[in-house]
Amino acid sequence: xxxxxRRLLRDALRIIGLDPDSACLIVSELVTNALLHGxxxxxxxxxxxxxxxxxxxxxxxxxxxxxxxxDDSRTSGRGLxxxxxxxxxxxxxxxxxxxxxxxAVTKVGHT
Numbered sequence: 001x002x003x004x005x006r007r008l009l010r011d012a013l014r015i016i017g018l019d020p021d022s023a024c025l026i027v028s029e030l031v032t033n034a035l036l037h038g039x040x041x042x043x044x045x046x047x048x049x050x051x052x053x054x055x056x057x058x059x060x061x062x063x064x065x066x067x068x069x070x071d072d073s074r075t076s077g078r079g080l081x082x083x084x085x086x087x088x089x090x091x092x093x094x095x096x097x098x099x100x101x102x103x104a105v106t107k108v109g110h111t
Contacts, residue, residue, distance in 0.1 A: 029079040030057040
């Protein structure tokens with residue numbers, strides 16, 4: 001699921017002349033987290049507003065989002081650190097009593 005979403009986003013941003021690299025990595029990390037730690041199939045919403053891409057990935061898990069402490073010996077657990085580094089802002093919102101939406105905003109430059 002991650003690969004096709006990343007390719008679709010990359011191709012769409014390139015068609016309109018925007019650099020897809022950071023946005024694709026953010027989407028990959030958020031979707032991967034939803035697949036690994038969420039429940040059900042995640043929903044991805046991408047909105048381009050004023051030169052910024054608003055990315056939202058929702059799942060039906062009521063489990064809170066947990067950011068892992070940095071540990072150089074781990075081979076995983078850096079997804080939200082990557083999202084934080086590449087985004088202008090990001091956060092998480094509850095969806096009713098069962099679910100959450102993790103969102104990020106990143107500036108997309110011209111290629």
